[in-house]
Amino acid sequence: MRVFLLIAIFFSLTFVVDAQTANLHAGQKIHWMTLEEAFAATQKEPRKILVDVYTGWCGWCKVMDQRTFPNDKVANFVNEKFYAVKLDAEIKDTIRIGTQKYIWQNGYNQAGVALLQGKMSFPTIVYLDEKFNMIQPVPGFQEAPQFHQVITFFGDDHYKKGNWEQYQKDIYPKQYGEGKK
16 A cells, blocks of 8 residues: 555656646747857858856846746747857856867856856846857846847847947837837
8 A cells, every 4th residue: 555655656746747847848939059059050041149148046047037038029039030049157068169169167168258258147148140259248137028129139230220228219119119029
């Protein structure tokens, strides 16, 4: 009887864990990839790269994963305009981008250090152009509406045409306001 009860409890817990894992991934609508995958993809089909630099202990990073990234408007725009990368700044694996090799050193992977220009702040979203050149790192938590403004500013090249304040005040409401992209 005890053995049967233990087996029943084990299978119940297994199903609960599986359901929680499925729910965790269900909200992830952005097609995330590694830096290496994004580099290879952009060689075939050039596109800007959005890099979410995070750590496992970063609470605001987890909030962005739960509230910002699953937003339909955000996910659709990111998937259309960017290769989206998740980079754990503390990953100990070696990362290879073309001929460049990034290793774990002094608590961080050097890819994260390079992308954040040594300013280790999490979360930070780093925007790269189609040739992997830095456009700009944007540190800090952002709710979906604010994040959508930022991704459209970089994704549709508005950063090349004018400043952020003008974009936020005049262009964004007209081009992306309610009921639009």
